Amino acid sequence: MAATVTPACRPHPAGMPAAEIRERFLRFFERHGHTIVPSSSLVPKDDPTLLFTNAGMVQFKDVFTGKEKVPYKRATTAQKCMRAGGKHNDLENVGKTARHHTFFEMLGNFSFGDYFKREAIHFAWTFLTEELGLPRERLWATIFRDDDEAFGLWQEVTGIPAERIVRLGEKDNFWAMGDTGPCGPCSEIVYDRGEEFRCDAEVCGIGACDCDRWLEIWNLVFMQFNRDESGRLEPLPRPSIDTGMGLERIASVMQGVGSNFDTDLFRPLLRAVEDLTGRPYDGGEAGFPFRVIADHARACTFLIADGVLPSNEGRGHVLRRILRRAVRFGRILGLEEPFLYRLVDTVGEVMGDAYPEVRQRADYVRRVIRGEEERFFRTLDQGMAILAEVIERARQRGDGLIHGEEAFVLYDTYGFPLDLTEDAAEEAGLRVDREGFERAMAVQRQRARAAREVEEGWDPGSPLARALADEPATEFTGYERLEDEGTVRLLVRRDEPADRADAGEEVGVILDRTPFYAERGGQVGDTGWLETPRARLEVLDTQPLPGGRILHKARVVEGAVQVGDRVRARVDAARRAAIMRNHTATHLLHAALKRVLGDHVNQAGSLVAPDRLRFDFTHFEAPTAGQLRAIEDEINQQILRGIPVRWYWTSLEEALEAGALALFGEKYGNEVRVVQIGDYSLELCGGTHVVSTSDIGLFKFTAEGSVAAGVRRVEAVTGWGSLEYLRRQEAVLDRLAGTLRVPVDDLPARLEALVESHRELERQLRQLRSRLARQAADGLLEAAPQLAGVRVIAGELPVDDAEVLRETADYLRQRAGEAAVLLGARAGGRALLVAAVTPGAQERGLHAGRLVGEVARRLGGGGGGRPDLAQAGGRDPGRLPEALEQGRRLWMEQLAGGTTGAGPS
Incomplete structure (x- = not known):
C-alpha cells in the first residue's frame, strides 16, 4: 500500500479555509452573471441511469439536452457528489492516495448556449490567479489532441506558453454524456506542486505518470457536438460549458498541504478518530484506517441525510458497504463497539454551514448509523472467527489464495462482505479468488432465477x-x-x-x-x-x-x-370494491407515514388484496405505538373528510413537476396515470381506486414488523375487513375472559399475575438445572487429567439449555486454575458444544473457537468464537461422546507437543 505522505508543499500565503474558497467561487461567478443554484441531492432526480449525483452537471442534464427550460443561461454551484458504486467507483483507493474520496464537493460554472471556450478559460484563469492568487508559472493546461482552437485560446487569453499546454487523447480529454448525445473536448488545469513531489519514473510529466506532483484541479468541458448512433459528430447549434473543480483538491493547494486529508475539511474528523481510539494519526501508511473512517463518515452522513438507508441493493447497498468498511477499519484501530455515529456531529461542524441538512437531520443520521453498526458488529463477531479459520487453511495450503467458494460461504451464510474478506486477506499476505466468488454468486442467481420462473409459471422459450x-x-x-x-x-x-x-x-x-x-x-x-x-x-x-x-x-x-x-x-364487483378500498388506503398510508415519521419514508413494496393490505417502507427503527396510533388517526381523518379521488393521464415529466411520487426502480412510459387525493396525496399509479375516501370506511393496523435492515412492514384492513378484524379480536377477549373466569376489563391484571408466577417457576427450575450441572461438572473436574500445567476437562452434561452450559463452563474455568474446558449437551434433537480456555492455556496455544469448530464438524454442524470462549452445535447428538473425546485428545496432543499455534485447523 502506498503511503499518502509526500513532502510538505510550499505553504501558500493565504492558507485559505475551504469554506472561504467555496464562498469566493460562488460569489466570483455571481458577479459575472451566473445564478447560484443550490446543490441537488446525492440521489439524482428522475435519472435511473445513475446511482448517485457524481458531478455538478447532473442536475442540469435535461437543461443541456433541451428537455428542461430554466430562467437563466449561466449557473454556478457547489455540488455534493458521490463516487462509489457503479461505473464511477473510487472506494478502493480511498485513504491510499492523497486525493481519492467517496463523497466530495465539486465547484462548477455552467453556460447553457451562452458563452463558450474563450470565456470559460478566461473565468477559470482569472479566478485561480487573481481571486486565489495562485502563481501563474505553476499552472499547466491539457487539451484534446485535435482541439487547435483551445490550444490557441489558452495562449491568447492567459499568456500561458505553448510548452505548458499538453495534448492528450480521447480517454483523458474528451467528455460524453453517454454513447450518444451531447459531447465534446475538455481542457484540464493542472497545478505543479514542485520538484519535491516528483515520482521515480524516468519521465515525470503530465500524461506520462500519475504522481502527486501534477494535480488536476479543474476540468473545463466544451460541449460542442452531438454524437449519433453511427458515431458521427454533428456540431450543436448552441454549444455549452460544464466545468468542475474539486474543493478538496484546491483546498490542499491553498492550504499548502500534500494531501486532501491534511486540509481543514478532514483534520477535525481525523482528530475525532484520534480521540475515539486514543491513537495519534500518522499521515503515512499507518494512518490509512484513519483516512478511510474520516472519508466514510462524511459519505454516510450525507447519504443518509439525503434519504438513503442501508439495504442489500442499489444505493442502500453502497451505503451499507461504505459504512461497514469504516467499521472494519475501526476494528483495526481497536474500536470494539459502535463509533461511527459519534462522528456525525463533527461532519456537521465542518460542513453544516454550507449544507444545513447534515445538522438538521443529525439525530436521525446518528440513529440510522448506530443501528447499522450494531447489526454489523454482531455479524463481524461471527464472521471474523470463521474468516480466521479460512485464512489459516489458506496458509496451510500454501497457495496464497482464499478460494472463491470459501469467500462466498462467508458472504452468503454469515453476511460477511467480499471487500472485507479481501481487505483481511491482503493484510494476511493472501488474495481472494474473485472469479471463483463470482462463479458461486452466478450459480446462486441462476438457482434464484429458475425458482422465480417456476413460481411465476412463465418460460420465455415455451x-x-x-x-x-x-x-x-x-x-x-x-x-x-x-x-x-x-x-x-x-x-x-x-x-x-x-x-x-x-x-x-x-x-x-x-x-x-x-x-x-x-x-x-x-x-x-x-x-x-x-x-x-x-x-x-x-x-x-x-x-x-x-x-x-x-x-x-x-x-x-x-x-x-x-x-x-x-x-x-x-x-366480481364486491371483491374489486374491497381491493379498491385497500389500494386507495395505501396511498393515504404512504402520505401519512411521511407526515408522521419523516420525508425519508418511501414505499419499498406492497400487496393490495381484497381482505387486507400490506405496505413496506424505508425507516430505520420500529415506529412507536404512539406513532402508529397517530398514523392511523391521520388516515381515518382523511377518510372521514370524504376527499374525492381523481385520476388522469399526463406526461411523466409533467407528473413529476407536479410533485407526484414515483417508485425508484419502477419503469414508467412517457405517458403515466396519476392518482390524486385532494391536496393530501399525488402518486403515479396504474391501479384501481374508490371515488371518495369515505368509501374506505375504516382503516385499522393489524401488524407491524421488520422486513430487512432499514425496511419496515405494516399490514392493515379497511371497510368490512375492519369490522371482521374487530369481531375476531372481541371473540378472543371473550374466550380468554371465559377461560380465566374474569370480566374482560380484568384480563390485564389477571394475565400479569399469571406471567409473574410463571417467571418465578422458570427461575426456580433454572437454579435447579444449574445445581445439577455443577454437580456433574465437579465430577468431570475430579477426573480431568493435567498436562503442562493445564487441566483438560471434557464431558457431557445432563442439561438442555445452552446458557446453563456456558455458565457451567465458566464455573469450571474459575475453579480449575489453568484449564481448557469442552462441554456438550443434547437439546431438541441437536448437540450443543461450549469451549472455554483460561489465559494460561491460551499462552500454551489453545484456542476455544478453532477447537469447537473442528469438533462440531463431526456432529454435522459448525460454530466458532473467541480464543477464550466459543460455542457450536450439530445435527447428530448421537456422536456427541466421540466428538468430545476428539476435542479432549486434540488439546492433550497440543499440550504434549508444546505447540505454539492457535489450535487445530
Whole structure:
C-alpha cells in the first residue's frame, strides 16, 4: 500500500479555509452573471441511469439536452457528489492516495448556449490567479489532441506558453454524456506542486505518470457536438460549458498541504478518530484506517441525510458497504463497539454551514448509523472467527489464495462482505479468488432465477411465448366499467396454445379487450366470470403477460369455449370494491407515514388484496405505538373528510413537476396515470381506486414488523375487513375472559399475575438445572487429567439449555486454575458444544473457537468464537461422546507437543 505522505508543499500565503474558497467561487461567478443554484441531492432526480449525483452537471442534464427550460443561461454551484458504486467507483483507493474520496464537493460554472471556450478559460484563469492568487508559472493546461482552437485560446487569453499546454487523447480529454448525445473536448488545469513531489519514473510529466506532483484541479468541458448512433459528430447549434473543480483538491493547494486529508475539511474528523481510539494519526501508511473512517463518515452522513438507508441493493447497498468498511477499519484501530455515529456531529461542524441538512437531520443520521453498526458488529463477531479459520487453511495450503467458494460461504451464510474478506486477506499476505466468488454468486442467481420462473409459471422459450409473438396487447377497460364484451384470441392449456376447452378443464383465456385488472403494482388480479352463448367460465385469477397481454386463469363450469368466441366478461364487483378500498388506503398510508415519521419514508413494496393490505417502507427503527396510533388517526381523518379521488393521464415529466411520487426502480412510459387525493396525496399509479375516501370506511393496523435492515412492514384492513378484524379480536377477549373466569376489563391484571408466577417457576427450575450441572461438572473436574500445567476437562452434561452450559463452563474455568474446558449437551434433537480456555492455556496455544469448530464438524454442524470462549452445535447428538473425546485428545496432543499455534485447523 502506498503511503499518502509526500513532502510538505510550499505553504501558500493565504492558507485559505475551504469554506472561504467555496464562498469566493460562488460569489466570483455571481458577479459575472451566473445564478447560484443550490446543490441537488446525492440521489439524482428522475435519472435511473445513475446511482448517485457524481458531478455538478447532473442536475442540469435535461437543461443541456433541451428537455428542461430554466430562467437563466449561466449557473454556478457547489455540488455534493458521490463516487462509489457503479461505473464511477473510487472506494478502493480511498485513504491510499492523497486525493481519492467517496463523497466530495465539486465547484462548477455552467453556460447553457451562452458563452463558450474563450470565456470559460478566461473565468477559470482569472479566478485561480487573481481571486486565489495562485502563481501563474505553476499552472499547466491539457487539451484534446485535435482541439487547435483551445490550444490557441489558452495562449491568447492567459499568456500561458505553448510548452505548458499538453495534448492528450480521447480517454483523458474528451467528455460524453453517454454513447450518444451531447459531447465534446475538455481542457484540464493542472497545478505543479514542485520538484519535491516528483515520482521515480524516468519521465515525470503530465500524461506520462500519475504522481502527486501534477494535480488536476479543474476540468473545463466544451460541449460542442452531438454524437449519433453511427458515431458521427454533428456540431450543436448552441454549444455549452460544464466545468468542475474539486474543493478538496484546491483546498490542499491553498492550504499548502500534500494531501486532501491534511486540509481543514478532514483534520477535525481525523482528530475525532484520534480521540475515539486514543491513537495519534500518522499521515503515512499507518494512518490509512484513519483516512478511510474520516472519508466514510462524511459519505454516510450525507447519504443518509439525503434519504438513503442501508439495504442489500442499489444505493442502500453502497451505503451499507461504505459504512461497514469504516467499521472494519475501526476494528483495526481497536474500536470494539459502535463509533461511527459519534462522528456525525463533527461532519456537521465542518460542513453544516454550507449544507444545513447534515445538522438538521443529525439525530436521525446518528440513529440510522448506530443501528447499522450494531447489526454489523454482531455479524463481524461471527464472521471474523470463521474468516480466521479460512485464512489459516489458506496458509496451510500454501497457495496464497482464499478460494472463491470459501469467500462466498462467508458472504452468503454469515453476511460477511467480499471487500472485507479481501481487505483481511491482503493484510494476511493472501488474495481472494474473485472469479471463483463470482462463479458461486452466478450459480446462486441462476438457482434464484429458475425458482422465480417456476413460481411465476412463465418460460420465455415455451410454446405459449411463441404463440404470443404476434398477438397484440389486450385493451384494458376496467377503469371505466366492470363488464365488457370481447373476443377470445388465444386459449392456453398447460402452457401451450389450445383451440378449445371443455367443462371441468382449467384454461388460460386471452381476450382482445377486458375489464379484468391483471396483477401488478402490488394489486392482486381480478376474479369473476366469462360467459358465451355456449359456455360459462369462472375466472380464478388475472395475470399480466409480456407485451401488454392479459391472461384470465379460468375454469370451464359449463359448456365449451373456443378461439374466436364472443365473451361477456364480468368482474366480481364486491371483491374489486374491497381491493379498491385497500389500494386507495395505501396511498393515504404512504402520505401519512411521511407526515408522521419523516420525508425519508418511501414505499419499498406492497400487496393490495381484497381482505387486507400490506405496505413496506424505508425507516430505520420500529415506529412507536404512539406513532402508529397517530398514523392511523391521520388516515381515518382523511377518510372521514370524504376527499374525492381523481385520476388522469399526463406526461411523466409533467407528473413529476407536479410533485407526484414515483417508485425508484419502477419503469414508467412517457405517458403515466396519476392518482390524486385532494391536496393530501399525488402518486403515479396504474391501479384501481374508490371515488371518495369515505368509501374506505375504516382503516385499522393489524401488524407491524421488520422486513430487512432499514425496511419496515405494516399490514392493515379497511371497510368490512375492519369490522371482521374487530369481531375476531372481541371473540378472543371473550374466550380468554371465559377461560380465566374474569370480566374482560380484568384480563390485564389477571394475565400479569399469571406471567409473574410463571417467571418465578422458570427461575426456580433454572437454579435447579444449574445445581445439577455443577454437580456433574465437579465430577468431570475430579477426573480431568493435567498436562503442562493445564487441566483438560471434557464431558457431557445432563442439561438442555445452552446458557446453563456456558455458565457451567465458566464455573469450571474459575475453579480449575489453568484449564481448557469442552462441554456438550443434547437439546431438541441437536448437540450443543461450549469451549472455554483460561489465559494460561491460551499462552500454551489453545484456542476455544478453532477447537469447537473442528469438533462440531463431526456432529454435522459448525460454530466458532473467541480464543477464550466459543460455542457450536450439530445435527447428530448421537456422536456427541466421540466428538468430545476428539476435542479432549486434540488439546492433550497440543499440550504434549508444546505447540505454539492457535489450535487445530
